[in-house]
Amino acid sequence: MDPAVPPSPSPPAADGLPTATVVLKPKRARPFFGRHPWVLDSAIARLDGDPAAGDVVDLATHEGRFVARGLFNPHSRLRVRLYAFDPAQPLDGALWEGRIAAAVALRRRLGLDATDGAVRLVNSEGDDLSGLVVDRYGDWLCVQVTALAMAARLETLSGILGTLAPARGILLRGAERGLAGLEGLHLPDRVVRGQAPDGPVFVREGNLRYGIDLAAGQKTGFYIDQRDNRHAAARHAPGKRVLDMFCYSGGFALTAAAAGASAVLAVDSSAKATALAAANARLNGLATVAVETADAFERLADLAGSGERYGMVVLDPPKFARSRATVADALRAYHRINRLAVDLLEPGGTLVTCSCSGAVGRDEFLTMLAGVAQQARRSIQLLEVRGAAPDHPVSASCLDGEYLTCVIARVP
Numbered sequence: 001m002d003p004a005v006p007p008s009p010s011p012p013a014a015d016g017l018p019t020a021t022v023v024l025k026p027k028r029a030r031p032f033f034g035r036h037p038w039v040l041d042s043a044i045a046r047l048d049g050d051p052a053a054g055d056v057v058d059l060a061t062h063e064g065r066f067v068a069r070g071l072f073n074p075h076s077r078l079r080v081r082l083y084a085f086d087p088a089q090p091l092d093g094a095l096w097e098g099r100i101a102a103a104v105a106l107r108r109r110l111g112l113d114a115t116d117g118a119v120r121l122v123n124s125e126g127d128d129l130s131g132l133v134v135d136r137y138g139d140w141l142c143v144q145v146t147a148l149a150m151a152a153r154l155e156t157l158s159g160i161l162g163t164l165a166p167a168r169g170i171l172l173r174g175a176e177r178g179l180a181g182l183e184g185l186h187l188p189d190r191v192v193r194g195q196a197p198d199g200p201v202f203v204r205e206g207n208l209r210y211g212i213d214l215a216a217g218q219k220t221g222f223y224i225d226q227r228d229n230r231h232a233a234a235r236h237a238p239g240k241r242v243l244d245m246f247c248y249s250g251g252f253a254l255t256a257a258a259a260g261a262s263a264v265l266a267v268d269s270s271a272k273a274t275a276l277a278a279a280n281a282r283l284n285g286l287a288t289v290a291v292e293t294a295d296a297f298e299r300l301a302d303l304a305g306s307g308e309r310y311g312m313v314v315l316d317p318p319k320f321a322r323s324r325a326t327v328a329d330a331l332r333a334y335h336r337i338n339r340l341a342v343d344l345l346e347p348g349g350t351l352v353t354c355s356c357s358g359a360v361g362r363d364e365f366l367t368m369l370a371g372v373a374q375q376a377r378r379s380i381q382l383l384e385v386r387g388a389a390p391d392h393p394v395s396a397s398c399l400d401g402e403y404l405t406c407v408i409a410r411v412p
Helices: 093-109 148-152 154-164 224-234 251-258 271-283 296-305 324-344 362-376
Strands: 020-024 038-040 044-048 056-060 066-072 078-084 118-123 132-137 140-145 169-172 190-194 201-205 208-212 241-245 263-268 289-293 310-315 345-355 381-386 405-411
Touching (some): 056 078, 066 148, 093 154, 118 224, 140 154, 154 190, 208 271, 224 251, 224 345, 241 251, 241 296, 241 324, 251 263, 251 271, 251 289, 263 271, 271 289, 362 381, 362 405
Parallel strands (some): 020 056, 241 310, 263 289
Antiparallel strands (some): 020 044, 118 132, 169 190, 381 405
16 A cells, blocks of 8 residues: 555454444533434543544443443544444444434435436435435436445445435545545545446436536535425526526526526526526527526626616525534625525516535524625515425434425515
8 A cells, every 4th residue: 555645544443333433511411312323522521432534432421321332533523423323233234234224215205316317325424324315317326425424335335225215336536534534544435335326317307307526526426405495496586687696507597597597697607607598508508508607696796886786686506614613604695695685686676696615503594694784775675594405314313404495485
């Protein structure tokens, strides 16, 4: 092995039984009896044993009472991720297979298992599989790991996925090293099983088809979480001029055009994204969609300054806040783009504005909109406040997983 390349994590023991006990500080156990899956280092009093990265550990109160069983990461503030709350339950292959099978079965019950569609099969904490995200795009699966212990079990997990959700290829995408103590690991995007697609993968959403770049696209390739929000927004599009800012591959723009918008301008700063959006418009024969590559903040200001007006403006920016420390800056950025968007709306126009910054609470986002209304001296009439599509379930024990806010509003 090249000594300059950090190694992948060592495979865990097969039996799934604990090698050590993590003992909590006094009065810190309540969230974990409530099944919150994240144990931060600040809640831990001591380690009884010497667990390696990725090992199974038990979590106990300061009095020695069993709380839960999880996986250990000495390199992260999120020191233990919890997966079982029964002391008789090992964290073995049977557990992972049962959890993944339940997640796949849920999507089938939701009617989201079309072979030519896109669906999130596993949504981390929402499916009791903290640190694992799996999206299916037609014949391919994209896997994202955000936990060291899941990276260590990637071979086992991919084998289970290959059985329960057969695919031509399983791709590893976008391991978030800085968020989960994955620093120093060799986790490049790669083919885990099978083969990579030799070009764009095409999926169907409603009556539209989208080409998706699984090799280099954002997230795992497509914004599946906005599926229902795109269709909800499109109900307001017929007969209107629509502006779709931060359009990526054109989801909101194409759905609005197909619903009868008179003209749609889709803008993104990424030339790759706009090329894909333009190709998707051509693929669906949507001649009313025009696509531009430009900085969204600058283009919004230019359009407002030139007196342009739209019947609907869509704002779906990338994550502005990655932690609570950057929330104030993020809210200022959200205020700025929404203020410009309101100036661009004709009376009675529709504002569709989104935040995928989990650190920004829904109430904070709505308060920001109240500030925009005050500064613009225009009402913002909330019609719908939405979240992610149902294949992105959120655990009631871990509401941190509720990251997406999509507001549909009328601006008189």
